[in-house]
Each structure stands twice: as C-alpha cells, then as structure tokens.
Amino acid sequence: MSAAQQKRDYYEVLSTGRDATAEQIKQAYRQLALKWHPDRNRAPDATDKFREIAEAYAVLSDPAKRQAYDVTGHAGVSERWSTEDIFRDFDFGDFFGGRFADLGSIFGDLFSGRTRPSGVKPQGANLRYDLRLTLDEAARGGERVIHISRSDRCKSCAGSGAKPGTKPVTCTDCRGTGERQQVRSEKSMRVITLTTCARCNGRGIFIESPCAACKGGGVEFLPHAIKVQIPPGIDHGMLLRLPGQGETAPGGGSAGDLLVRIYIQPHPLLKRDGDDLYAAAQIAFPEAALGSKVTVPCLDREAVRVSVAPGTQSGTTLRVRGKGMPRLHDQGKGDLFVVIEIKTPTDLTPRQRELLKEFARLEAERKKNPSASRSATA
Numbered sequence: 001m002s003a004a005q006q007k008r009d010y011y012e013v014l015s016t017g018r019d020a021t022a023e024q025i026k027q028a029y030r031q032l033a034l035k036w037h038p039d040r041n042r043a044p045d046a047t048d049k050f051r052e053i054a055e056a057y058a059v060l061s062d063p064a065k066r067q068a069y070d071v072t073g074h075a076g077v078s079e080r081w082s083t084e085d086i087f088r089d090f091d092f093g094d095f096f097g098g099r100f101a102d103l104g105s106i107f108g109d110l111f112s113g114r115t116r117p118s119g120v121k122p123q124g125a126n127l128r129y130d131l132r133l134t135l136d137e138a139a140r141g142g143e144r145v146i147h148i149s150r151s152d153r154c155k156s157c158a159g160s161g162a163k164p165g166t167k168p169v170t171c172t173d174c175r176g177t178g179e180r181q182q183v184r185s186e187k188s189m190r191v192i193t194l195t196t197c198a199r200c201n202g203r204g205i206f207i208e209s210p211c212a213a214c215k216g217g218g219v220e221f222l223p224h225a226i227k228v229q230i231p232p233g234i235d236h237g238m239l240l241r242l243p244g245q246g247e248t249a250p251g252g253g254s255a256g257d258l259l260v261r262i263y264i265q266p267h268p269l270l271k272r273d274g275d276d277l278y279a280a281a282q283i284a285f286p287e288a289a290l291g292s293k294v295t296v297p298c299l300d301r302e303a304v305r306v307s308v309a310p311g312t313q314s315g316t317t318l319r320v321r322g323k324g325m326p327r328l329h330d331q332g333k334g335d336l337f338v339v340i341e342i343k344t345p346t347d348l349t350p351r352q353r354e355l356l357k358e359f360a361r362l363e364a365e366r367k368k369n370p371s372a373s374r375s376a377t378a
C-alpha cells in the first residue's frame with residue numbers, strides 16, 4: 001500500500017552522506033535539480049526524478065523535518081507532514097532564475113488532496129483568546145503581552161516522545177507501516193485483512209524508553225507569554241491571527257494559529273462609529289442662545305474646547321476634525337462629533353424665575369408686534 005515503502009532514502013536520492021552539512025545538501029540538490037529539471041532534460045522520467053530530488057531537498061533542508069527523518073524515517077515524516085506541508089515554504093532555488101517558469105505544472109498535482117498520505121496528522125488546533133481593550137488602548141495600539149497555556153513540542157525530547165539519548169525505533173510488528181496483515185486461506189482464496197498495528201497504534205514507530213517529561217506523547221503543556229502587536233485604530237470584534245502560536249499537533253504536525261479576538265469596553269463618555277467619535281455636551285439655554293464655549297471629552301482623558309454659536313439648537317452636531325480614532329493601517333484620524341443638548345433648568349432661584357418671566361413676557365410681546373421688536377434689537 002504505502003508509497004513510503006517504495007521511497008528511496010533521501011540521502012541516497014541526493015547522493016550525500018547522512019552527516020552532510022546544510023551547504024553540502026544544498027550543493028547536491030542544486031547539481032541534481034539542474035540536471036533533471038524537465039525543462040532541460042527530455043528523458044521521460046525526468047519529471048519524476050526532479051520531484052524526488054526536490055522532495056528530498058525540501059525535507060533535508062528543513063532542520064525540523066531533517067531531524068524527524070533521521071529519527072523516524074519516511075514513516076515519521078509522512079506522519080507529521082503532508083506533501084503539501086513539505087513543500088509549503090520550500091524555495092526551489094534562486095538559481096533557476098526566470099528560466100523555469102512552470103514549476104507549478106510539475107508540482108501541481110502534488111497539491112491536490114489525492115497525494116496527501118492517509119494517516120497524516122492534522123494541523124494543531126487554533127487557539128482563541130479574547131483580549132479586552134479600553135477605547136484609549138485601541139486608539140494607541142502597540143504591544144500587549146498575553147498569557148496563555150498551550151501544548152507545545154516537548155523540550156526534553158524535541159517532540160519525539162523518546163527519552164533523551166534514545167530514538168523511537170521502527171515498529172518491528174508492522175515494520176513501520178502501522179498496519180498488520182493477517183492472511184488466511186479460505187477455500188481457494190487468500191484473504192488478507194489489514195488492521196491497525198496494536199503495538200504502535202498505527203504510528204509505525206515504537207518508543208522503547210518514553211521521555212519522562214511528556215510520558216512519550218512528545219507534547220507538554222506550558223504557560224506562554226506572547227507578544228501581540230495591536231495596530232492603532234483596531235475595532236471591536238476584529239481578529240488578529242498569530243500563525244503557529246496555537247496548539248501543537250499531537251502527532252508533530254504544524255502548530256495551529258492563535259486567534260486574538262478584540263473586545264473594546266464601552267467608553268463612559270465617547271461613542272465610536274468607525275473612525276469617528278461622538279460626545280454629548282450639555283449646555284444651558286442662555287449659553288445656546290447667546291453662544292459660548294464648552295469643554296468636550298476626547299481620547300486619553302484630554303478635552304477640547306468647542307465654540308457654540310449663538311442660537312444653537314438642541315441636537316446640533318459640531319465637528320472637531322482629527323480628534324477621532326486613528327485610521328486603521330492608514331494615516332490620519334477620524335473626527336469627533338459633539339452633539340449639543342440643551343439642559344432645561346429645574347431648580348430656579350426666585351431671581352432667575354423673575355428674569356425668565358420677564359423674558360417670556362418680552363417674547364410674547366415681540367410675537368404680537370414683530371416689526372417693532374426687530375427694529376428694537378437692530
């Protein structure tokens with residue numbers, strides 16, 4: 001069944017020793033890739049050869065994958081990484097320059113689900129963290145450190161699960177395939193039953209002396225302090241994604257992501273609408289009628305003085321430019337809108353009452369004889 005069984009040893013593919021340096025491996029790949037690239041080599045098996053060479057190099061040029069391959073062989077690599085994972089960040093080599101434009105056509109079908117080996121461990125789970133910010137913090141942005149506990153590759157055994165100094169060995173019961181064959185003869189037929197190997201639980205490798213720190217699981221649960229960069233102007237409900245900061249995959253696949261969801265606490269005095277802020281300002285009726293200045297709260301406990309023109313009505317909105325939220329990933333800031341509310345006095349002194357009555361009397365007189373009052377005020 002397994003393609004892994006037919007696979008040649010990666011070192012053999014690149015004709016290097018097991019102790020080859022990264023540079024020697026690169027040199028070997030370079031020579032072979034140039035020789036076997038299907039654009040240069042018309043041999044019918046050139047594409048297959050080139051793929052084999054590229055895959056060997058993709059694994060051996062990545063320290064984590066090379067280590068996994070050294071320790072657990074093809075079975076261990078295919079258990080941890082899909083073909084897609086192996087080539088995900090792989091650089092085919094700058095030495096191709098623009099000459100080989102069509103690498104996609106060679107590797108295209110590698111990326112279809114068809115070639116993903118069965119039994120490949122999925123990516124680690126994504127973690128979610130709810131980060132609460134005040135509106136001022138959202139405006140300022142900057143670095144925040146968050147504390148999470150998450151599973152991580154065990155440090156003692158580098159995730160292999162084997163006691164330091166030992167290595168997982170290929171399971172002898174299934175010879176690394178993870179499957180057991182039972183062959184029975186029924187009448188004239190041979191019946192082959194495949195079952196998951198009980199000794200290694202289908203992993204194909206067996207840990208004889210488990211790592212004490214992780215009890216052989218290759219994973220430990222640790223507290224982490226993670227720096228999160230908050231862009232100024234971030235809004236409620238936005239999600240920041242930190243790739244690779246999620247859970248480690250139990251089988252050693254690539255780690256999940258950490259998703260930080262932003263919650264912005266309501267501000268006691270300011271309301272937000274996108275980049276703009278809204279504040280209410282209460283003024284007394286004479287201030288609205290005669291004009292005045294009001295003090296309006298804005299971000300970071302600052303305040304701005306806003307002029308209210310004579311004759312301002314309740315509900316009038318005044319704009320203060322550039323006193324809103326910073327524009328996310330952009331220059332400048334939104335505006336602050338001040339909504340004027342006219343407060344009706346409720347606890348008048350006798351003198352105030354007297355003056356207001358006088359005012360009302362004059363107002364009634366003016367309505368009876370508009371032309372006289374207009375000339376009087378002019």
Ligand SMILES: [Zn+2]
Nearest residue numbers: 154157211214
């Ligand atoms: Zn361990």
Ligand SMILES: [Zn+2]
Nearest residue numbers: 171174197200
């Ligand atoms: Zn086994």
